[in-house]
Amino acid sequence: MPKDLTPPRILAIHAHPDDIEILCAGTLAILKDKGCEIVIATMTAGDKGSAEMGQEEIARVRRAEARKAAEMLGAECMCLEFKDLSIEFNDDSRKRVTEAVRRARPDIVLTAPPVDYMNDHEMTSKLVRDACFAASVPNYPTEQWDPAPITKNIPHLYYVDPIEGVDWFGEPTPYDFIVDVTETFKLKIDMLACHESQRAWLRQQHGMDEYLESCKRWAKKRGEQINAEYGEGFRQHKGHPYPHDNLLLETLSR
Template identity: 75%
Template sequence: MSTQSSPFRVLAIHAHPDDVEILCAGTLALLKDRGCHISIITMTAGDKGSAELGPEEISNVRLNEAANSAELLGAEYHCLKFFDLCIDNDDAARKRVTEGLRITRPDLVLTAPPVDYMTDHEMTSKLVRDACFAASVPNYSTEQWDPAPPISRIPYLYYVDPIEGVDWFGNSVPRDFVVDISSTMEKKIEMLACHESQRDWLRQQHGMDEYLDSCRRWSAKRGEEIGAAYGEGFRQHVGHPYPHDNKLLELLNS
């Protein structure tokens, strides 16, 4: 367990309710066990994720599901209230995401990969990358009615896997390392199971009725790469001027 007087703060921020659960909830559970404070942010409330309910109705359902999932982990949950398929990389969006980081004040951020199967994921990745930089800039105003103060430094930044670990052309996307989540896989599945409405949506929209099983299969595939039952892959952003030492692995190995 951590011996810090103030817990190390970890933020997982992705596009939609359930993205975090599918791609990094096992790692978040490990970090929680090591004394880290965990925050989860979704960019949208999943307003277009239903064939029966209207945008406001399904948003309310999915926000409750996301909050219930975060509660299982003992994490705080926020939604930035973008709309599905409408996330764009502009300054208004950057200000909103920057405010999200200033509110949660992370030391380390996990977010969507730069290349993925849909625009919401890719725009999230770009906005979070820039917000990690902007959140520590005192003169960058988020223009909120009650803005949080700037954070003290640029946080560590990591990208989770794209869905199925591939780019637009089906080619495997590189990962820097895989975290063994065998001990927290059931917590990950328990969190994902909170998103019952998404299972129904995928069954109708994509012909999938294996929401939890597909998550297990992908986690098992990543786990095989390191000789573990289950794993989650990550890639660290080490461009200038982001931190270069691998704090995520350091925390997990402590």
């Protein structure tokens, strides 16, 4: 039987606006060029991401920045409206994320890694993992308004790098493969530049003097590992009963 060459649907879901741009937008741009439909989702609207604006004001600003970045890619944009520093691993949260997966109907999901520098990222990873499993379970209602139907199967699940590719102790984290994003790197940086509100915040809270340059440095480091100018790293979730064939890498190679 010939393989189905229909481009897979992609859901890229991470904790905050700009996480996707920093960690996998170059790969998403390649997938878009391959004909994939893409949904970019954030768990929060980034309501704590400012020292000058209040929560509602900065959330409005960051939602607009996220939409602008997604439009540059030709992707759908979704926010699950959790609050920064308050993403909890419980059934209400799992239902909300499961509903998002059912609405996006992805064949491939890219999300936060299990170990990262902050709880929002790690809780996102756990909730998305569970939601990928739960989305096809008929007896798991999400109890959301106008719920989407269940999905046909469990999607292929991949984790992006943690910030700067290190765990809690500054040790390098493993990866399965690195994608050469040299050709799409300008679009990646242009998308990240849409998140202008974060420049001052990241300088103050994260000690990143220039968030665009920090992103370039990390992408260049990953690229050097495969003799490319820029790269993005991924690790596939292969626990039972998630798919084990590498649909992401296969799609990128078409």
